[in-house]
Amino acid sequence: MGRFGLTMKKAALLLLLLCTINAQVGEIIWEEDFDNLDNWMKITGNGSWGWGNGELEFYQEENVEITDVPGEPGNNALHITAMEESGPGIVDQWGNPLSYTSGKVTTKAKIAIKYGVIETRVRVPDLDLGGWPAVWLLGMANYNWPRCGELDMMEMGSRQAFRDLHDEHNGGNGANNSTVNQVVGANAIFYTDDAVTPENPSGAASISWDPDDDYCRPYYNYDTPLNDRFLTYRIYWDDESIRFTVIDDSVEYDLYTDPFPIDSVSEEFQRPFYLIANLAIGGLFTDADYIGGSGAPVSMPFPAEMYVDYIKVMEWNEQGEVNVGPPYAHSGTFGIYTDNTQTDGSLEAGETSEIYVWEGTLTGGTIEPYEGENGISWTTTGMGWFGAGIMSIQPLNMSNFGDGHLKFMINIPANISFKIGIIDAWDNQEYVDFPANQTTYGLVRNGNWGQASIPISDIRGEFIDLRMMSYAFVILEVNGASCEFALDDIYWDGGETTSIIENEFGENPTKFSLQNNFPNPFNPITILRYDLPEQAQVTLTVYDLMGREVTQLVNTTREAGFKSVQWDATDSFGKPVSAGVYLYQIQAGDFRQTKKMVLLK
Numbered sequence: 001m002g003r004f005g006l007t008m009k010k011a012a013l014l015l016l017l018l019c020t021i022n023a024q025v026g027e028i029i030w031e032e033d034f035d036n037l038d039n040w041m042k043i044t045g046n047g048s049w050g051w052g053n054g055e056l057e058f059y060q061e062e063n064v065e066i067t068d069v070p071g072e073p074g075n076n077a078l079h080i081t082a083m084e085e086s087g088p089g090i091v092d093q094w095g096n097p098l099s100y101t102s103g104k105v106t107t108k109a110k111i112a113i114k115y116g117v118i119e120t121r122v123r124v125p126d127l128d129l130g131g132w133p134a135v136w137l138l139g140m141a142n143y144n145w146p147r148c149g150e151l152d153m154m155e156m157g158s159r160q161a162f163r164d165l166h167d168e169h170n171g172g173n174g175a176n177n178s179t180v181n182q183v184v185g186a187n188a189i190f191y192t193d194d195a196v197t198p199e200n201p202s203g204a205a206s207i208s209w210d211p212d213d214d215y216c217r218p219y220y221n222y223d224t225p226l227n228d229r230f231l232t233y234r235i236y237w238d239d240e241s242i243r244f245t246v247i248d249d250s251v252e253y254d255l256y257t258d259p260f261p262i263d264s265v266s267e268e269f270q271r272p273f274y275l276i277a278n279l280a281i282g283g284l285f286t287d288a289d290y291i292g293g294s295g296a297p298v299s300m301p302f303p304a305e306m307y308v309d310y311i312k313v314m315e316w317n318e319q320g321e322v323n324v325g326p327p328y329a330h331s332g333t334f335g336i337y338t339d340n341t342q343t344d345g346s347l348e349a350g351e352t353s354e355i356y357v358w359e360g361t362l363t364g365g366t367i368e369p370y371e372g373e374n375g376i377s378w379t380t381t382g383m384g385w386f387g388a389g390i391m392s393i394q395p396l397n398m399s400n401f402g403d404g405h406l407k408f409m410i411n412i413p414a415n416i417s418f419k420i421g422i423i424d425a426w427d428n429q430e431y432v433d434f435p436a437n438q439t440t441y442g443l444v445r446n447g448n449w450g451q452a453s454i455p456i457s458d459i460r461g462e463f464i465d466l467r468m469m470s471y472a473f474v475i476l477e478v479n480g481a482s483c484e485f486a487l488d489d490i491y492w493d494g495g496e497t498t499s500i501i502e503n504e505f506g507e508n509p510t511k512f513s514l515q516n517n518f519p520n521p522f523n524p525i526t527i528l529r530y531d532l533p534e535q536a537q538v539t540l541t542v543y544d545l546m547g548r549e550v551t552q553l554v555n556t557t558r559e560a561g562f563k564s565v566q567w568d569a570t571d572s573f574g575k576p577v578s579a580g581v582y583l584y585q586i587q588a589g590d591f592r593q594t595k596k597m598v599l600l601k
Contacts, residue, residue, distance in 0.1 A: 056100050104276065
């Protein structure tokens with residue numbers, strides 16, 4: 001790994017620090033008090049070796065629950081328990097037995113955060129050796145790690161060599177005698193070409209990788225170990241920088257010398273992220289044993305209990321967005337790759353989508369596009385199969401298309417058997433077959449372009465999550481036939497229009513609030529969310545910057561709850577509005593609030 005994108009002139013650093021000092025923490029946007037786990041999913045299994053971590057635990061749902069905070073009756077917390085146990089089903093992904101179980105939860109598809117002050121209060125157990133607790137975030141982007149980005153709010157259990165390297169700072173004593181219970185750190189991980197080496201083929205750049213000891217500043221407390229008591233952790237995050245801190249006994253300590261500046265190399269951190277909390281055992285982060293190698297025996301006392309009291313997001317530098325639920329649902333006609341078809345939304349290659357060829361199985365072809373100036377033409381490379389797909393950078397919510405169709409134009413020889421499929425953000429895949437020399441889903445192959453129309457009900461299978469799509473179009477061939485072919489005019493059609501989206505999670509809100517729209521900036525659809533603690537007469541109106549009314553989205557009495565309405569960037573006459581900044585204002589009883597949104601064209 002390498003620390004990249006961190007070098008900057010002193011003047012720029014001073015400016016960034018001054019901006020940070022003068023910035024203000026704003027209102028709470030979202031708060032998780034852990035009265036329930038409605039916003040979370042429990043993880044089952046062991047997939048950590050695939051990430052190169054080599055963790056030893058098997059995650060079980062029964063190891064996660066909501067309980068009272070120790071010593072604080074009536075205050076609930078997320079409670080994760082790690083156990084030393086084995087038995088049927090407690091295995092790694094190759095079926096080898098494991099000796100530990102633990103718990104892990106995630107908000108993927110339920111809560112997404114972009115910018116703001118993220119704060120959590122955490123209590124970890126006696127880690128002794130082998131415990132690895134963490135509260136962290138992963139990018140919502142469909143890119144594989146590390147291209148999606150990772151933000152580690154807090155993690156403990158680090159190797160002795162790491163702790164010794166930084167022991168002269170931030171509470172360290174320079175004696176290199178810290179234990180895992182006395183040190184906590186944070187991290188940001190992203191992808192850069194400069195970090196790709198034979199030892200680090202993933203290209204993961206970690207800002208905690210600091211061999212010269214000039215930037216990373218984990219927090220040490222030799223007098224009062226950090227286990228079995230609560231500490232508060234913060235990320236200060238906007239579109240220009242990220243700052244990690246820990247608050248111990250009301251004193252806030254920075255975990256790096258300066259905020260990490262976000263630039264074009266680390267643009268992962270300008271997209272939404274989701275939350276994760278877990279208590280891992282062993283692994284390459286620690287000095288303990290790990291899958292695929294060896295270290296010291298795990299000596300952490302069991303059962304080991306980790307508590308997360310709350311997580312909340314506050315505005316920072318007037319920035320901060322929280323999306324509750326999956327991404328907004330597309331409707332009507334949605335373009336995956338098309339020039340001329342009229343759509344209600346679309347992907348743009350290189351901007352909101354990527355076109356991938358798998359394992360070098362295809363190279364560029366010569367067939368002209370079916371429509372417009374852009375087309376996809378490929379020639380097989382003799383690998384014995386081929387595969388390619390169009391991946392949306394952010395997950396797509398295509399749940400309105402359950403009764404719709406996936407349509408595409410293809411020019412492919414009649415003797416080629418192939419499959420068309422889709423993949424969701426959980427890596428579930430489903431395909432339909434197009435046998436050689438047959439007319440399937442309307443596709444006639446006569447040496448020219450032909451159209452296929454696949455019902456989504458046929459292609460979604462049993463497990464595909466249409467709310468969280470990664471690849472909205474995949475083509476696959478497994479018989480080893482050689483050919484040249486082309487694709488064009490790919491789109492989903494027949495999506496229902498859903499303008500009002502009701503809350504599906506938990507109890508009613510406790511106060512009136514107008515949330516940040518999502519996405520923002522947007523084109524052409526965005527979701528405006530608002531919270532009603534009680535029944536109220538509601539108006540939600542969009543204005544231009546001159547204060548002129550553009551359209552009224554809501555004007556009715558609404559029951560209490562978390563509410564949402566979709567705006568498609570049209571005025572009250574249904575005509576598209578021009579790009580620019582717009583205001584949206586809610587009036588609910590005596591409550592009134594106004595926010596800004598940006599329409600891009």
